[in-house]
Amino acid sequence: MTPAHWGALAGGCLALGVLLSGSRIHALRRPQLRLRVLPYVRDLPTATGSSPAVVATRGVVGPALAAAASTVERLVGGSASVRRRLQRAGLDRSVHEFRIEQVIWGVVAFGAAAAYGVLRSLSDPGAVVSSAVLSCLAFVGGVLARDHHLTSQVKQRERQILAEFPTLAELLALAVAAGESPVGALDRVVRRSGGVLSQDLAQVLADVRTGDPVGPAFDRMASASGLPLVSRFAQGIAVAIERGTPLADVLHAQAADVREAGRRELIEVAARREVLMMVPVVFLVLPVTVLFALWPGVVGLHLTTP
Incomplete structure (x- = not known):
């Protein structure tokens, strides 16, 4: 083959490689069906696909x-x-x-x-x-x-849930007191908040929107939670909806109970760690204080001793 033929063959291979690469890039950039549909289904989590390397490793x-x-x-x-x-x-x-x-x-x-x-x-x-x-x-x-x-x-x-609970309970109480229905208040709070407890409430909202009653949805949240405060919160909302109890008062009272429980827990932790808090005082601050008090006298004695 002449050099012209070799050049034409190399150019053809290069053009074929560029064409294949461009078509593959175009196929990868095309939005997938799940990425186009899932943003419109707000209550479903967005699925994330695994990379080919992960899939291959998992298969081996x-x-x-x-x-x-x-x-x-x-x-x-x-x-x-x-x-x-x-x-x-x-x-x-x-x-x-x-x-x-x-x-x-x-x-x-x-x-x-x-x-x-x-x-x-x-x-x-x-x-x-x-x-x-x-x-x-x-x-x-x-x-x-x-x-x-x-x-x-x-x-x-559980610590994150306890930290988020009073704020979300107050937001739900304010939304209900402003005239929102329980489901509407839940939707408003879930859309404007983020956190662990907000994810659990979003799951409750998804169950309600699929046709489940509000009471049983909160009952499932209470049974799934390992915290007594959250269980009482879910059961209180379920009972308030079923019996017609003022929901805003129930939510305000539960938020106050959680804050009071947090204060008691903080006091108990401080009481249990009182001895540990004395360690830097006894082994660091006190020796330095004694050293500052006695060192000038010791230096003076050395200077005045013949």
């Missing part, structure tokens, strides 16, 4: 992770407790998916311990057995650490 290691998660489930147990904590933490995943996360945490801890064991065995060949035992213990520690992290997620979410 997914069966092994699923088998390991089933083994952890048989050894650890406690599916009811895990399901309850996942619900209270607001995590939209099943118990099996949580077990897979536990296995991943364990594998990461095992890998870190194994890497340390390899580096240690290079200088001390007799430490292979202890390194293997350490790696197994690291795997168990990673599995238990994910469970402990779930408990901390539950506690953090």
